[in-house]
Amino acid sequence: MAKKTSYPKSDIRVLLLEGVSQNAVDTFREAGYSQIEVHDKSLPEDELKRRIAEAHIIGIRSRTQLTAEMLAEARRLIAIGCFCIGTSQVDLDAAELLGIPVFNAPYSNTRSVAELVVAEAIMLMRGIPQKSAQCHRGGWSKSAAGSHEVRGKTIGIVGYGHIGTQVGLIAEALGMRVVFHDIEAKLSLGNAHAAAGLDDLLAQSDVVTLHVPETPATRDMIGASQIASMRPGAHLINASRGKVVDIDALAGALQSGQLGGAAVDVFPVEPKANGDLFESPLVGLDNVILTPHIGGSTLEAQDNIGLEVAAKLVRYSDNGSTLSAVNFPEVTLPGHEGSLRLLHIHRNVPGMLSRVNEIFSQAGVNIDGQFLRTHPNVGYVVIDVAATDAQAVQLKEQLAAIPGTLRTRSLV
Numbered sequence: 001m002a003k004k005t006s007y008p009k010s011d012i013r014v015l016l017l018e019g020v021s022q023n024a025v026d027t028f029r030e031a032g033y034s035q036i037e038v039h040d041k042s043l044p045e046d047e048l049k050r051r052i053a054e055a056h057i058i059g060i061r062s063r064t065q066l067t068a069e070m071l072a073e074a075r076r077l078i079a080i081g082c083f084c085i086g087t088s089q090v091d092l093d094a095a096e097l098l099g100i101p102v103f104n105a106p107y108s109n110t111r112s113v114a115e116l117v118v119a120e121a122i123m124l125m126r127g128i129p130q131k132s133a134q135c136h137r138g139g140w141s142k143s144a145a146g147s148h149e150v151r152g153k154t155i156g157i158v159g160y161g162h163i164g165t166q167v168g169l170i171a172e173a174l175g176m177r178v179v180f181h182d183i184e185a186k187l188s189l190g191n192a193h194a195a196a197g198l199d200d201l202l203a204q205s206d207v208v209t210l211h212v213p214e215t216p217a218t219r220d221m222i223g224a225s226q227i228a229s230m231r232p233g234a235h236l237i238n239a240s241r242g243k244v245v246d247i248d249a250l251a252g253a254l255q256s257g258q259l260g261g262a263a264v265d266v267f268p269v270e271p272k273a274n275g276d277l278f279e280s281p282l283v284g285l286d287n288v289i290l291t292p293h294i295g296g297s298t299l300e301a302q303d304n305i306g307l308e309v310a311a312k313l314v315r316y317s318d319n320g321s322t323l324s325a326v327n328f329p330e331v332t333l334p335g336h337e338g339s340l341r342l343l344h345i346h347r348n349v350p351g352m353l354s355r356v357n358e359i360f361s362q363a364g365v366n367i368d369g370q371f372l373r374t375h376p377n378v379g380y381v382v383i384d385v386a387a388t389d390a391q392a393v394q395l396k397e398q399l400a401a402i403p404g405t406l407r408t409r410s411l412v
């Protein structure tokens, strides 16, 4: 009897780290996956290297670093799920060149971050962090000095994407004036308007809030000279990524009173697990709200993220669709009932498709459907055929032998 070509679901190992929602586990179970290993923390590097070598699918949040070196150990890995928005913890190019698509949840915690940011803007404008700290120490200083309504004040939003626009809409509903800065041309929502540039935004805002991704261009985007461009006594909120702000420059400005206060949720170096020591130059400053990277950590957001990312991973594993992958050619595929589906991920070099097609032509196998998308470095072609089990084994082996092949899979 011919050997089976598709990998049985019961052998597919799913490794879920960092306490992703139970919804994710349930989604895999309902789709027929049974080998699901769940950890509520990220794993130490050595252990992760061992575990990732066995896993076919891995789910992480922001603490697990999937570097090129780590991914080189992931010999069986077919897909990565980031159960969050940010994907800078994964070397996306390295994953693509290994033929591994990465999925995330681009909107599921947007509202949670936006609500927190607007609440923090109110707290900072009222001087609540300092007043609360004083009361905790047994102090009492009832005064309106330095305390302001947000109504009529200006909030400056850096990065006017999903979160930035939500912040703008909620802030405007509270009567705030909204300005934004983005590297892309953006449609202004409500009465928001684009600042002439970052410096212009900094100069006119009472509260500045950051909502950019971590990229080489956003690293230390707010340093000493940008802080010097802000209004004296203005406030800074960072719930984007820690490396976007020069944290020593921020600490200095908060200590000197150049800035009135800050709310910081993300840090250049964050503890790996709950209970680990948190260290920052901002610790102990009364005018700072410190939170442990929980901007998107509401039960609503985590439940939605669990469903969304697990569904994308299951769809890729079962059907091959890569729609909404962040690093990979996107192919939306119909069902393939009655056909064998072969997936071929390859280096995007000239002549690859003709070599693929030559294999089917020589085998005398008709192609029912074919789907191809390429990125500059990687191509992804999906071929549906009516083939016997014996032909299927041979076809997959021949596809895998084409020079430049990164991965092949077959789905029945």
Ligand SMILES: NC(=O)c1ccc[n+]([C@@H]2O[C@H](COP(=O)([O-])OP(=O)(O)OC[C@H]3O[C@@H](n4cnc5c(N)ncnc54)[C@H](O)[C@@H]3O)[C@@H](O)[C@H]2O)c1
Binding pocket: 085, 086, 106, 109, 110, 113, 158, 159, 160, 161, 162, 163, 164, 181, 182, 183, 184, 211, 212, 213, 214, 215, 217, 218, 239, 240, 241, 265, 266, 293, 294, 295, 296, 297
């Ligand atoms: N604290 C948390 O828990 C939490 C939760 C969710 C997201 N985040 C972070 O927030 C970031 C933003 O999320 P989003 O969903 O709004 O992303 P998004 O992609 O929708 O928006 C980001 C915006 O930043 C703009 N941008 C990129 N580089 C820029 C630059 N150099 N200068 C100005 N603008 C620039 C983009 O054009 C885009 O409009 C994420 O990348 C993630 O790192 C944090």
Ligand SMILES: O=C(O)CC[C@@H](O)C(=O)O
Binding pocket: 061, 062, 063, 083, 084, 085, 086, 087, 109, 296
């Ligand atoms: O849940 C996390 O660990 C990350 C949350 C947030 O930073 C995101 O990128 O969505």
